[in-house]
Amino acid sequence: MDKEFIYSDEELIARFQNGDEQAYVELVNRYRDRLMTFVYRFVNDGVIAEDIVQDTLVKLYTHKDYYRNIAKFSTWIYTIAGNLAKTELRKKKRRKVTNLSEMGTEDWEYQIPAVERDTGDIVQGQFAEQQIQRAIQSLPLHFRTVVILRDIQELSYEEISKIVEVPLGTVKSRINRARLQLQEMLKELR
Amino acid sequence: MNRYQFEDLISDYIENKLPIAKRKELEAFMEANPEAKDQLESIRSLMKSMKKLPEVRTSDQFTAKLMKRVEFEKNRPSAKKYVATTVGSKTYFGFTPIYATVMTALVVAFVVVGMQLVPKTNNNSTVLPTSITAETSTIPKSTSPKPYQNDDIMLAEDHDSTDVDGPARVKSGQFDDKIKLVGNK
Numbered sequence: 001m002d003k004e005f006i007y008s009d010e011e012l013i014a015r016f017q018n019g020d021e022q023a024y025v026e027l028v029n030r031y032r033d034r035l036m037t038f039v040y041r042f043v044n045d046g047v048i049a050e051d052i053v054q055d056t057l058v059k060l061y062t063h064k065d066y067y068r069n070i071a072k073f074s075t076w077i078y079t080i081a082g083n084l085a086k087t088e089l090r091k092k093k094r095r096k097v098t099n100l101s102e103m104g105t106e107d108w109e110y111q112i113p114a115v116e117r118d119t120g121d122i123v124q125g126q127f128a129e130q131q132i133q134r135a136i137q138s139l140p141l142h143f144r145t146v147v148i149l150r151d152i153q154e155l156s157y158e159e160i161s162k163i164v165e166v167p168l169g170t171v172k173s174r175i176n177r178a179r180l181q182l183q184e185m186l187k188e189l190r
Numbered sequence: 191m192n193r194y195q196f197e198d199l200i201s202d203y204i205e206n207k208l209p210i211a212k213r214k215e216l217e218a219f220m221e222a223n224p225e226a227k228d229q230l231e232s233i234r235s236l237m238k239s240m241k242k243l244p245e246v247r248t249s250d251q252f253t254a255k256l257m258k259r260v261e262f263e264k265n266r267p268s269a270k271k272y273v274a275t276t277v278g279s280k281t282y283f284g285f286t287p288i289y290a291t292v293m294t295a296l297v298v299a300f301v302v303v304g305m306q307l308v309p310k311t312n313n314n315s316t317v318l319p320t321s322i323t324a325e326t327s328t329i330p331k332s333t334s335p336k337p338y339q340n341d342d343i344m345l346a347e348d349h350d351s352t353d354v355d356g357p358a359r360v361k362s363g364q365f366d367d368k369i370k371l372v373g374n375k
Contacts, residue, residue, distance in 0.1 A: 028253065028256065032248045032252060032253075033245055033246070033247050033248060034245075036245075036246050036247060036248045037245050037246045040246040041243075041246075046246070049246070050248055050249060050252065053248060053252075054252070054255065054256055054259060057256055058256070058259050058260060058263060061260050061263060062263050128239060129243055129244070132236075132239060132240060132243065133243075147240075151237055151240040151241060152240050152241070152243055154241070172201065172202075173198075175201060176197075176198065176200060176201040176202075179200070179201060179233050179236065179237065180197055180200070180233070182236055183229065183232050183233045183236055186236060187232070
């Protein structure tokens with residue numbers, strides 16, 4: 001995932017804080033897809049995920065002076081995106097309360113089309129992806145966040161600890177518990 | 191090692207973060223419990239699958255939309271005001287100069303009003319409302335010192351012995367006679 005860049009993220013944000021707008025564009029190009037993957041796995045809705053990533057990057061523009069060079073830029077931007085995603089999920093949950101009686105249990109969280117298992121490797125891969133995505137969605141939020149950051153975004157435990165603002169030991173424990181829960185839910189997939 | 195202890199160590203084992211002794215203990219447990227080994231392999235496989243999940247990309251219009259929003263934010267009056275007031279300006283105890291001034295004025299006003307409300311007597315007893323003191327007071331009103339009145343002052347001046355023009359003043363002739371009589375004895 002890490003590529004070699006002329007400027008580090010921290011150098012770019014410093015340049016942006018000093019008025020270099022091109023540095024902002026470079027940061028956007030570096031992070032938009034990474035953030036999109038993270039947020040999409042979190043909220044399971046492409047349109048909402050893109051809106052959240054937009055909000056995150058607008059916030060980066062308007063609140064650039066809030067960043068202090070004591071933390072990694074990536075942890076800062078992931079924290080913003082994660083908080084916005086959580087806020088959106090809470091809003092979604094409140095909205096859903098009014099509609100629950102009109103929907104079937106399967107419709108509550110996701111709208112995934114039915115896909116046959118035995119129609120080839122690609123379809124099987126898509127099926128597996130959907131099943132994993134569905135299983136991730138049913139995890140509690142504090143498990144969901146850490147397992148996405150670790151197993152999909154491949155961040156270090158230390159970075160995750162800073163992003164979610166909980167001790168390292170708690171992060172490790174949550175990731176382990178999340179994997180156990182996912183494995184339990186996806187037993188029949190193997 | 192029991193089942194729960196095994197489950198707690200699965201991630202550390204897969205990520206090679208266990209000390210050798212603990213690692214061997216875990217492997218011995220898996221030898222004795224094949225379903226535990228299946229569980230561990232299942233989690234390892236899940237982790238691989240999650241790493242292989244495709245990256246989700248933003249739409250083609252993403253950057254254009256973002257730049258439009260950024261332009262809007264740049265030209266928003268509140269954003270300009272924010273830039274003007276905060277960027278590059280000093281703060282005092284975390285407050286901007288305007289807020290610091292307002293806060294200081296409020297604190298001073300509070301202290302001044304508070305001092306005005308403190309009773310001026312040195313008496314430490316609790317000050318009761320006037321209605322209660324009026325009902326319970328046993329001190330007769332007459333005992334309180336009578337204030338001076340203008341008439342009293344006038345009266346005192348009327349009887350002053352040094353007053354050369356007072357009404358009780360004897361006539362100068364009679365007065366002089368009395369002095370002479372005493373002197374003659």
